[in-house]
Structures are given as C-alpha cells and as structure tokens.
Amino acid sequence: TQLLEQSPQFLSIQEGENLTVYCNSSSVFSSLQWYRQEPGEGPVLLVTVVTGGEVKKLKRLTFQFGDARKDSSLHITAAQPGDTGLYLCAGEFGSARQLTFGSGTQLTVLP
Amino acid sequence: GAVVSQHPSWVICKSGTSVKIECRSLDFQATTMFWYRQFPKQSLMLMATSNEGSKATYEQGVEKDKFLINHASLTLSTLTVTSAHPEDSSFYICSAAGTGYGYTFGSGTRLTVV
Numbered sequence: 001t002q003l004l005e006q007s008p009q010f011l012s013i014q015e016g017e018n019l020t021v022y023c024n025s026s027s028v029f030s031s032l033q034w035y036r037q038e039p040g041e042g043p044v045l046l047v048t049v050v051t052g053g054e055v056k057k058l059k060r061l062t063f064q065f066g067d068a069r070k071d072s073s074l075h076i077t078a079a080q081p082g083d084t085g086l087y088l089c090a091g092e093f094g095s096a097r098q099l100t101f102g103s104g105t106q107l108t109v110l111p
Numbered sequence: 112g113a114v115v116s117q118h119p120s121w122v123i124c125k126s127g128t129s130v131k132i133e134c135r136s137l138d139f140q141a142t143t144m145f146w147y148r149q150f151p152k153q154s155l156m157l158m159a160t161s162n163e164g165s166k167a168t169y170e171q172g173v174e175k176d177k178f179l180i181n182h183a184s185l186t187l188s189t190l191t192v193t194s195a196h197p198e199d200s201s202f203y204i205c206s207a208a209g210t211g212y213g214y215t216f217g218s219g220t221r222l223t224v225v
Contacts, residue, residue: 006154033214042117042204042216043155088154097143099206099214104154 006089006102013079014110021074021105023089028069030092033099037086046074079109113139115207117217124195124224132190132220134205141207144188145214146180149202161188185209195224 005024013019023032031050035043047056049065049072056063060083062075076083089102114137124130134144143162147155159175161167161182169175177199179191188207192199205217 040120040202040219040221042115042206042218044216045213048213086152090155097208098145098157098160100157101147101155106152 004089004091004100004102006105008105009103010106010108012108012110015080016078017109019076019079019107021087021089021107022071023073023091023102024071025091025093026070027093029065029072030069030094032065032069032072032089032091034063034072034074035088035090037088043088043090076107079107081109081111083107084109113207113209113212113215115141115205115215115217117205117220119220120218121221122223124222126196126224127194129191129193130195130222132192132203132205132222134188134190134207134217136186136207136209136215139207139209139212139215140185141188141209141212142185143208144182145206145208146178146188146190147204147206149204149219151202155204158190192222195222197224200224 007022033048034046037043047063052067052069054065060077064073087105090099116135118133146158149155158173159167159169161180167180182188200223204219206214
C-alpha cells in the first residue's frame with residue numbers, strides 16, 4: 001500500500017502571505033497531480049508532473065517535483081481569499097492506472 | 112475537455128433502503144471508473160476500481176455486497192449502497208479514465224441516511 005504524507009493538514013493565513021504545501025512518499029511516483037477541492041464538489045485538477053526536478057507555474061501557484069520523484073511541493077504567492085479550499089496531492093505508482101491521494105491540506109485565506 | 116456527470120448531487124434516504132448513484136462520462140469512453148468516499152475535512156479514500164465489462168476490484172475493508180458497482184458500458188458506472196445505515200452517510204465521488212484521457216472527477220454525491 002502506497003502512502004502519501006501531506007503537510008500541513010490545516011493552514012490559516014492572511015491575504016497576501018505566501019505558503020507552501022508538501023507531499024511526500026516513500027515510493028517513486030510515476031506521475032503526481034495536485035487538485036483543489038471546494039466543499040460539496042469534486043476535485044479539480046491543477047497540474048500534473050511527471051519528470052524529476054520539474055517546475056510548473058500556474059499564475060501564483062508554483063509546483064515542484066523532486067529530483068527523485070518521491071516528493072512535491074505547491075507554493076502559493078500572495079494568497080487570496082479565493083485560494084481557500086482543500087488541496088490534494090495524488091500520485092500514480094508504477095504502471096497502475098490508479099490514484100492514491102494524500103491526506104489533504106485545508107487552506108483558509110483570511111481577508 | 113473531458114466531462115463526468117454524477118447524479119444525484121445529494122440524496123436523503125431512510126435506514127435500510129438502497130440508493131443508486133450514477134456516473135457518466137459525457138464525451139469520452141471511460142475504460143476505468145473509480146469510486147471514492149470522503150468524510151468531512153478528510154481526503155478521498157478509494158473504495159473500488161471497475162473496468163468496463165469486468166467485476167469491480169474493491170479496496171481492503173470495503174464490503175462488496177454492500178457497495179454494488181456496475182460498469183456495464185464505456186460511459187456509465189453505478190454505485191448502489193444497499194441496506195444503507197447512518198454510518199454510510201458520506202460524500203461519494205466517482206472518477207473516470209479513458210485512453211488518452213487522465214482522471215476526470217464527478218461533482219460528488221452527498222448521501223445522508225436517516
């Protein structure tokens with residue numbers, strides 16, 4: 001059973017602050033995805049990373065994939081209240097077509 | 112882009128009754144569908160994986176006789192919660208994957224058993 005550790009579990013910050021969320025595994029990801037989920041809705045894909053060392057940017061969000069493909073981070077610059085939500089990392093391992101989700105980070109950005 | 116429609120979005124049922132949740136891929140063929148369960152403020156827990164035309168593969172601890180999954184076509188999978196009890200109340204989410212398509216999630220179903 002693959003385990004994904006995500007930290008922090010909860011994060012409450014003021015508008016304008018920066019933050020980083022981490023996702024770690026003891027196994028190598030074949031691919032890793034980051035999702036954002038709002039209450040009562042399904043997760044929405046933010047990004048997919050597959051290459052070790054890869055960095056992707058999506059407006060104020062920066063995603064990094066570790067060189068060894070065992071960890072990833074999501075950095076948000078100048079957070080806004082609209083960024084509030086549950087952020088989830090999810091990974092594929094080996095050739096299995098199946099996602100394993102991290103425990104999630106509940107982000108609250110206060111105005 | 113790929114769209115997955117999940118219905119109903121919410122349902123309230125009496126204890127002991129059965130509830131069916133539908134998951135449809137609208138614009139692609141979903142060779143594999145996944146069903147997840149999510150409790151408040153927690154992550155998604157995979158319940159089962161189903162491939163079209165095959166029996167579903169259930170995760171450890173998930174009762175296959177209680178959570179019946181049917182994936183009879185490339186565009187439709189259903190999850191039936193049989194003899195529902197209050198502890199089955201949760202948010203259920205489906206996801207579909209097809210050749211050339213990543214994972215597309217439905218909007219979820221809030222089940223409340225009273």
